Amino acid sequence: MSDDTNGGTLRAPGTNWAGNLTYGARALHEPTSVARLQDLVARTPRVRALGSRHSFSDVADGEVLVSLEHLPGVVxxxxxxxxxxxxxxxxxxxxxxxxxxxxxxxxxxxxxxxxxxxxxxxxxxxxxxxxxxxxxxxxxxxxxxxxxxxxxxxxxxxxxxxxxxxxxxxxxxxxxxxxxxxxxxxxxxxxxxxxxxTYDVAQEVYPDVPWDAVLADLDAVTGSADSVSLFTDWRSPTVAQVWRKSRLDAGWEPRPHLLGVARSAVELHPLAGVDPASTTAQLGVPGPWHERLSHFRMEHTPSHGEELQSEYLLAREHAVDAITALRRLGTDLAEQLLVAEVRTMAADDLWLSGASGRATVGLHMTWRRDVEAVGALLPRVEEALAPFAPRPHWGKLFTATGAGSPAALRAAYPRFDDARDLAARLDPQGRFHNAFLRRHGLVG
Ligand SMILES: Cc1cc2nc3c(=O)[nH]c(=O)nc-3n(C[C@H](O)[C@H](O)[C@H](O)COP(=O)(O)OP(=O)(O)OC[C@H]3O[C@@H](n4cnc5c(N)ncnc54)[C@H](O)[C@@H]3O)c2cc1C
The missing domain is CATH 3.30.465.10 (Uridine Diphospho-n-acetylenolpyruvylglucosamine Reductase; domain 3)
Structure with a gap:
């Protein structure tokens, strides 16, 4: 670490949170004022912002990185x-x-x-x-x-x-x-x-809910609370856990059963056998929104810790077919899969959002941290999902030849070329370019 002419510290960038990526950037700046950040950007040919390092992909990486953690300012x-x-x-x-x-x-x-x-x-x-x-x-x-x-x-x-x-x-x-x-x-x-x-939320978890019943009326399940997550291994005949988060101001009533399955009387971690101390409060006990809407507590390691992640965002109307396709692959994925999660999102108008223009279902996988083995499985997952125009989560792992190829992304995002043109207009010298943006066709 050394002093930086930008009024912050200068350090080696290190790795992302998951440890699967050592940033290739030669330096990480931590400017202490916006003026110094502006000066740094103006005189650095290739520079990128780094957040809290939680992406699994190299989306943040570049030649020089900037962390904004030390900029002044309050909420x-x-x-x-x-x-x-x-x-x-x-x-x-x-x-x-x-x-x-x-x-x-x-x-x-x-x-x-x-x-x-x-x-x-x-x-x-x-x-x-x-x-x-x-x-x-x-x-x-x-x-x-x-x-x-x-x-x-x-x-x-x-x-x-x-x-x-x-x-x-x-x-x-x-x-x-x-x-x-x-x-x-x-x-x-x-x-x-x-x-x-501010509002309160109650969180209820249901273990081992039969897939057949869930898929018979998926809308009823995902619509049964303000936020619903289905955790699965894709293989079992039951959804391992259904998490329901309900706002009290939307008229929540405790729900002792979901599709005939009793609510869990003990707190559960989405990963079988892991101590639920790191998860947010369950059992239908109401509490502030920020102590229920995330699955994991700030003061604990989220999820598993040693892991990789992938996720594909699809039009909601394909949810049942896409889930069925991944369930068919379940046995082949089993060795590397820690857990999968199904979530939903409302459509939005943001050009590069996974939910752009379409009500969306997200099919997420938390993998063991075996980069090679997971890399070998991703083409198979993407092939299974290809009929549904999947949009890979930008911060998670995906290929550059299947769902993440420039052609597939252009087909999946109606505003892809508009976004590319705007980036070229705002950044003609390619100051914010990196290998990720080039590989996936977002910049020339
Ligand atoms: C355990 C775990 C659980 C996760 N759960 C979820 C989940 O529930 N839902 C979900 O959708 N994702 C989830 N993710 C993925 C994660 O939310 C995203 O990868 C997210 O982008 C990480 O934010 P970050 O601050 O770490 O950004 P980074 O990974 O550091 O950077 C991500 C991108 O943001 C850009 N960026 C960062 N700061 C700035 C800035 N100031 N200006 C311009 N660009 C900037 C970077 O250049 C880069 O392109 C999870 C990840 C982990 C590790």
């Missing part, structure tokens, strides 16, 4: 506008209690609160819920350092109460294009999110 609520201005490096787990203490909430959370707000929305990170959009759908505005080092606002960015650096508004840049931005449009310094009055 600022504007009650009249019902928005909050969040410094980009803030993690949901830090944001949520601040919001709740002031009487506010966001609409949903991912399975873990450990991720940064800017990094999460940049890859289309989502929770679950038929009526709930991805986390990025809460974004109302962004403050962004663009390729020329200018600080600009896009959309309805909330002005900082602290009167920080002046930013130029860019009405020519559509917010919908750049929110799920994969770091390709600039370095986001602050995010304005929509908020709503």
């Amino acid at each position: 600022e609520v504007d009650p009249a506008a019902r928005t909050v201005r969040v410094p980009a490096g803030t993690r949901y787990g830090a944001l949520a209690p601040v919001l709740h203490d002031q009487g506010w909430a966001v609409h949903n959370l991912a399975s873990l609160p450990h991720i940064s707000v800017a990094g999460a929305v940049a890859t289309g990170t989502h929770g679950s819920g038929d009526r709930s959009g991805t986390l990025a759908t809460a974004v109302r505005g962004l403050e962004v350092v663009t390729a020329d080092g200018e600080l600009v606002t896009v959309g309805a960015a909330q002005a900082p109460a602290s009167g920080a650096e002046a930013a130029t508004h860019r009405p020519d840049v559509p917010l919908d294009a750049v929110v799920v931005g994969l770091g390709a449009f600039g370095i986001v310094t602050a995010v304005t999110l929509a908020i709503e009055p």
Whole structure:
């Protein structure tokens, strides 16, 4: 570690959270002011933002990385506008209690609160819920350092109460294009999110629910609560666990049975045999939204810890056929699969969101951390899902020849070429380019 002319520290980038990726960047800067970040961007030919390192793919990597964790700024609520201005490096787990203490909430959370707000929305990170959009759908505005080092606002960015650096508004840049931005449009310094009055949630878990009954009316199951997750090994005749998260302000009534299966009387971890101490409270005991909407608690390691992940987002109408296709592959995946999860998302208008333009089902897999063996299985998973135009989760593992090939992505995302053109217009020198964006055809 050494002092940095950008007023922060300079260190070796190290690895991502999962440890499957050692960042290839030669340096990681941690600037301590937006002005210093602007200067760094303006004089660095290739530079990328790094969030909290929770992506499994190399989406964040580049020649030089910048972490925003040390930028000054605090979470600022504007009650009249019902928005909050969040410094980009803030993690949901830090944001949520601040919001709740002031009487506010966001609409949903991912399975873990450990991720940064800017990094999460940049890859289309989502929770679950038929009526709930991805986390990025809460974004109302962004403050962004663009390729020329200018600080600009896009959309309805909330002005900082602290009167920080002046930013130029860019009405020519559509917010919908750049929110799920994969770091390709600039370095986001602050995010304005929509908020709503705080609410309580009750979480109920049902073990061993027969697949036949679930698939007979999947809509009834996923619509039975505000957020529903199905955990499975794809092989068994039952869904190992159905997690239901219900808002009390939406009229929750305890549900002792789901499809004839009794609610669990003990707390469960989604992974069989793992101590549920790291999971959020279950058993139908109501509590604040941020202590129930994620599956995992901030102060614990989320999920398994030693793992890889993949996920494919498909049009909701294909859910039953796609689940059936993966269940047919179940035995072949078994050795590497720790657990799979099925979730739903409402359609949105964000160009590169996995739920862009279509009500969506997400088919997620948590794998053992065997890069080679999982790499050999992904083409088979993608082949099985190919009839359903799957969109790979940008932050998880997928191929560049199947679902992640430029042609497949262009077919799956109606605005793919528009996003590519916009990136070329905003960043003609390719300052924010990296191998990931090139490999998947998002930049030339
Ligand atoms: C245990 C575990 C559980 C997970 N659960 C879920 C889940 O429930 N739902 C889900 O959808 N995903 C989930 N993920 C995936 C994860 O949410 C995404 O990979 C997310 O992008 C990680 O955010 P991050 O802050 O770590 O970003 P990083 O991985 O560090 O970066 C991701 C992208 O964001 C960009 N970025 C970061 N900061 C900025 C910035 N300031 N400006 C511009 N671009 C920026 C980077 O350049 C990169 O392109 C999970 C991951 C793990 C490890």
